[in-house]
Amino acid sequence: MDEKYAFALRKLALLGAIDDHISISSRELGETLEMSQQSASKRILELLNAQLITRDLGTRKQRIKITPKGVEEMKREYNEYRRIFELTDHLTIHGEVSSGMGEGGYYICQEGYMTQFKEKLDLVPFHGTFNVRIDPNEISKLDVLRSTAGILIEGFSSEGRSFGNVIAYKARIHNVDCAIVVPERSHYVDILEIISPYHLRRTLSLNDGDKVDVKITF
Amino acid sequence: MDEKYAFALRKLALLGAIDDHISISSRELGETLEMSQQSASKRILELLNAQLITRDLGTRKQRIKITPKGVEEMKREYNEYRRIFELTDHLTIHGEVSSGMGEGGYYICQEGYMTQFKEKLDLVPFHGTFNVRIDPNEISKLDVLRSTAGILIEGFSSEGRSFGNVIAYKARIHNVDCAIVVPERSHYVDILEIISPYHLRRTLSLNDGDKVDVKITF
DNA sequence: ATTACTAGTAGACGAGTAA
DNA sequence: TTTACTCGTCTACTAGTAA
Numbered sequence: 080m081d082e083k084y085a086f087a088l089r090k091l092a093l094l095g096a097i098d099d100h101i102s103i104s105s106r107e108l109g110e111t112l113e114m115s116q117q118s119a120s121k122r123i124l125e126l127l128n129a130q131l132i133t134r135d136l137g138t139r140k141q142r143i144k145i146t147p148k149g150v151e152e153m154k155r156e157y158n159e160y161r162r163i164f165e166l167t168d169h170l171t172i173h174g175e176v177s178s179g180m181g182e183g184g185y186y187i188c189q190e191g192y193m194t195q196f197k198e199k200l201d202l203v204p205f206h207g208t209f210n211v212r213i214d215p216n217e218i219s220k221l222d223v224l225r226s227t228a229g230i231l232i233e234g235f236s237s238e239g240r241s242f243g244n245v246i247a248y249k250a251r252i253h254n255v256d257c258a259i260v261v262p263e264r265s266h267y268v269d270i271l272e273i274i275s276p277y278h279l280r281r282t283l284s285l286n287d288g289d290k291v292d293v294k295i296t297f
Numbered sequence: 298m299d300e301k302y303a304f305a306l307r308k309l310a311l312l313g314a315i316d317d318h319i320s321i322s323s324r325e326l327g328e329t330l331e332m333s334q335q336s337a338s339k340r341i342l343e344l345l346n347a348q349l350i351t352r353d354l355g356t357r358k359q360r361i362k363i364t365p366k367g368v369e370e371m372k373r374e375y376n377e378y379r380r381i382f383e384l385t386d387h388l389t390i391h392g393e394v395s396s397g398m399g400e401g402g403y404y405i406c407q408e409g410y411m412t413q414f415k416e417k418l419d420l421v422p423f424h425g426t427f428n429v430r431i432d433p434n435e436i437s438k439l440d441v442l443r444s445t446a447g448i449l450i451e452g453f454s455s456e457g458r459s460f461g462n463v464i465a466y467k468a469r470i471h472n473v474d475c476a477i478v479v480p481e482r483s484h485y486v487d488i489l490e491i492i493s494p495y496h497l498r499r500t501l502s503l504n505d506g507d508k509v510d511v512k513i514t515f
Numbered sequence: 516a517t518t519a520c521t522a523g524t525a526g527a528c529g530a531g532t533a534a
Numbered sequence: 535t536t537t538a539c540t541c542g543t544c545t546a547c548t549a550g551t552a553a
Contacts, residue, residue, distance in 0.1 A: 322535095322536070322537085323536085323537065323538085324536085334537085334538095335537095335538075335539090338537060338538055338539095339538080341537090341538095342537095342538080354536095354537080355536095356536075357535080357536070358535095358536075359536085359537080
């Protein structure tokens, strides 16, 4: 995205153009962007062309709304700032113990992954995965995590099945070493899958619903 | 700040130029900014001129560090994004009950303020202020709060003393109505001063050090 | 009121090059 | 190798104005 579009997009977002269409004339937009009506009009055409906004052009005033693509572009910039101001040397994600679907456990136990966990993380997973449901307020911390370079656990093929790359992040839960494992090609979910040399539920006496802090170190 | 400077400043920050001087040639900066060496050199001179960065220009490579002013400018942009993505209709600040210095209580009890609290907040403070020490991880939420339009409680003069403007924000602590009061001209502190028609310590059975969630509604 | 075209100007950019 | 000057080009802006 052209950097100059970010400014206009951000000001539109502050006026509420993410949730709804907002009525704003090119003159008014020009005022908030500190430019002429003509330039603001041109900027709107550029944003439309870049598919960052949509517009209803009525006879009176145009109505503008930011597209999902526009929101994504802004989030990218937002996440850069988060990395600058929030990331020191660690990131803490709050959540609660979840029994999850247990699907991750099957993948993680594959020999092809296990050898790499030992080599690259110096960690032999005890048993399956430990699942943490991320506090809804902190889902966006996943963006920050995923924009950070983790440890690449390479995919492989075994018995005609292919297993994809996995990104691992070293972490600690209540001072017990562990690692978060995220399939490289996965949709965002609110569950952190965690491996540890210990049986975390037993070691930390945790049950479903108990609050935990996952501290990722960089 | 010229908007185009923000991009360069942000990329420098991501390279670590907030904490330390970083070695970066104009050619390298040009690569990360996707522009020529010449333009990157010019951009550096502009940033220097705007006092957003400082530079050691050695014989080999220049070393660049972002100034406090530069950091402030970035924070302003960061806070705009926070308002866009973090602020829905409320903001929750975590903290713990603190006995504070009790100074706020004296000011707040002034007749000039009290009448306005009743009119503008529909709230007759019970007694002094209730102090919450903000969780260190959430101090920056104050930036977000202060960049939000609160309710202006006008200053006044009484018995030869002048009392300044105060900004109030309606809030709830564990479902009890209250309001945060912030002197307009004050340095940042980690204490929220809160007024409520109830004696919060007694009503909620709170003692120093107890964790509380302050939910600000907009 | 609007939006947005055209024309003229100021400013941003990169190539060449000096130090 | 550096940084950064000059200069030509090309883009971005605003004023004027049409629809």
